[in-house]
Amino acid sequence: MKRIFSGIKPTGHLTLGNYLGAVRQWVEVDQHQADALFSVVDLHALTVEHDPGRVRRLSRQAATLLLAAGLDPERCTLFVQSHVDEHARLSYLMECVATDGEMRRMIQYKEKSVRARDAGEGVRLSLLTYPALMAADILAYDTDEVPVGEDQTQHVELARDLAVRFNQRYEPVFTVPKATNPKVAARVMDLQDPTSKMGKSHENGSGIVYLLDDEATTRRKIMRAVTDSAQEVVYDRAASPGVTNLLDVLAASTGGDPEVLAGAYTSYGALKKDTADAVVELLRPLRERHAEIAADPAYVDGVLRRGAERARGMARPVVDRAYRAIGLLPPV
Ligand code: TYM
Numbered sequence: 001m002k003r004i005f006s007g008i009k010p011t012g013h014l015t016l017g018n019y020l021g022a023v024r025q026w027v028e029v030d031q032h033q034a035d036a037l038f039s040v041v042d043l044h045a046l047t048v049e050h051d052p053g054r055v056r057r058l059s060r061q062a063a064t065l066l067l068a069a070g071l072d073p074e075r076c077t078l079f080v081q082s083h084v085d086e087h088a089r090l091s092y093l094m095e096c097v098a099t100d101g102e103m104r105r106m107i108q109y110k111e112k113s114v115r116a117r118d119a120g121e122g123v124r125l126s127l128l129t130y131p132a133l134m135a136a137d138i139l140a141y142d143t144d145e146v147p148v149g150e151d152q153t154q155h156v157e158l159a160r161d162l163a164v165r166f167n168q169r170y171e172p173v174f175t176v177p178k179a180t181n182p183k184v185a186a187r188v189m190d191l192q193d194p195t196s197k198m199g200k201s202h203e204n205g206s207g208i209v210y211l212l213d214d215e216a217t218t219r220r221k222i223m224r225a226v227t228d229s230a231q232e233v234v235y236d237r238a239a240s241p242g243v244t245n246l247l248d249v250l251a252a253s254t255g256g257d258p259e260v261l262a263g264a265y266t267s268y269g270a271l272k273k274d275t276a277d278a279v280v281e282l283l284r285p286l287r288e289r290h291a292e293i294a295a296d297p298a299y300v301d302g303v304l305r306r307g308a309e310r311a312r313g314m315a316r317p318v319v320d321r322a323y324r325a326i327g328l329l330p331p332v
Contacts, residue, residue, distance in 0.1 A: 003175070004034040005143040007041040007081065007134075010058035011048065012200030014065050016209035016279065017188035019286075020252045021149025025182050027070035030147055036076040037141055037311060038066060043081050043088065044134070047127040048112060049119075064300055065211055068290035079307030081137065086315035090136035093322055095129055097162050097169075103128050107154055135159035139322075140315035142175040150186040151197055153179045171325035173318065185252035191225040194241040212287060215280050222246075222276040233265040243268065246275050253278035 006026060008018060030036045040062045045055045059080055071078055081087050103109060109130065113123045126133075138146055138159045146156045156179035163174040188198045192207030202208055207225075209218055227242040235258050237244045244258070250271070251258040265271045293300065324330055 002034040002144045003142050004030045004036040004145050004147060005039070005138050005141045005177075006030075006037075006147050007039040007044075007137055008062055008066070009041050009044045010055055010062045011045045011050070012058065012202075013210045013212060014062060015188075015198055015200050015211065016249070016283075017149065017185075017198035018200065019069065019211060019283075020185035020188055020249065021151075021182060022147060023066065023069050024252075025147045025180075026066075026076075030145075031072060031076040034145070037143075037314075038071060038076060038078050039081045039137065039311070040066075040079075041081040041134075041137060044130060047124055047130050048116065049121050060297075060300065061294075063304060064293050065286070065290055067293050067300065067303065068286050069211075070286075073303045073307065077307045077310045078303055079311045080304055083304065083308035084311045084315060086140050086312065086319045087133065087136050090140050090315075090319045090322060091129070091133040093166075093326055094132035094135045094139075094162055096326065097166050098132055098135075098158070100128070102158060102161075103131060106131055106158070108151070131155050131158050132162075135162045138177050139163055139174045140318050141311075142314075142318060143177045144175060145180050146177050147180045147182075149188075150181055153181065166322070166326075170327075171321075173322045173325050182252070184258060185248045188249060188252075189241065189245040191221055191242075191245070194226060194245045209279060211283060212290065214287075215284070218280055218283065219276045222249075222279060223272050225272060227268045227272075231268070233262050233268065233271055235259045235262040243271070246271055250275040250278055253282045 006022060008014070008022070026036065026038055040059050042055060042059045063078060063080065066078060109128060112127055116123045116127070134155050135158060138156065148156060156177065160176055160178065163176045167174055190196050190198045190202065190207035192204065198208050206221060209221055213221070225242060225246060228240045230240070233243055234240050235244055235247050247258040247261050250256065251261055
């Protein structure tokens with residue numbers, strides 16, 4: 001059976017981008033077709049300025065939301081990254097296989113390091129080595145496929161390069177993974193700034209639909225989305241980024257095709273209204289279920305405890321093999 005691994009970082013409230021770009025695929029397809037592991041990757045949340053209490057709260061909220069979205073602990077393994085020591089152990093070996101040039105070329109590093117400098121904060125060393133930890137997440141589980149939004153594809157490709165390099169230089173320890181993206185909405189854009197990604201750690205939330213926003217807020221954000229000065233509804237990311245983003249969201253929410261949908265609209269108002277309706281319907285069950293699950297923290301704890309045990313059992317032998325292959329003396 002194919003092995004799938006993916007993760008989500010608790011740096012902010014989960015967004016419609018996370019849901020359409022990744023989580024929905026995990027729920028609807030991956031957990032049914034593969035031996036799938038999903039992780040709240042809290043170690044990654046420490047790579048930028050953070051508040052310890054907030055990271056703890058967001059980690060629990062992310063796990064609760066993933067269950068509310070439909071991850072079934074009987075079908076998949078859900079766990080918190082820091083509960084499984086193997087991630088940090090293997091990350092160091094990845095740092096010994098990767099070069100600093102490879103790390104500095106990562107788009108996410110370039111963007112986030114500029115942001116940190118502009119904010120007068122130091123750039124944490126862990127922000128640079130982030131992709132080594134992410135490679136460790138993936139490679140520790142003999143992962144075949146990594147379902148992610150488009151923004152994470154470059155990191156998965158680096159994990160792939162590191163696996164191949166390690167296998168050639170030392171011993172064939174790692175399965176070589178590949179990234180998979182959803183067909184529509186692999187990159188959901190900010191509603192107020194449709195040339196940049198809808199990201200959970202954005203400062204201004206008016207262009208971001210959070211999964212836990214109430215219906216009125218969701219509607220308002222979509223109705224106020226920036227469109228274009230022309231009045232035509234066309235599917236063209238370069239010429240009409242705002243409208244194209246709405247068409248992508250509508251298509252992803254209703255199972256339609258964005259180019260076909262473009263032909264069905266003559267006004268932006270109607271497109272916005274239908275998109276708002278579709279998103280509200282899509283997220284309603286998730287919000288309702290979230291309230292139920294959040295009321296039972298012991299249930300969430302139990303899921304995470306069992307998930308970490310299972311993940312540990314899977315990662316331990318792979319990481320032990322890598323330690324030996326690279327030249328470390330096994331404990332006596
Ligand atoms: P993160 O937490 O930023 O996002 C989680 C997932 O949601 C996708 N995503 C989007 N997809 C479409 N449109 C958007 N606007 C959008 N925003 C986010 C992301 O592509 C991702 O699939 N580095 C990863 C977390 C990670 C990971 C891993 C993922 C750490 N280790 C190992 C896979 C495998 C990240 O920051 O995702």
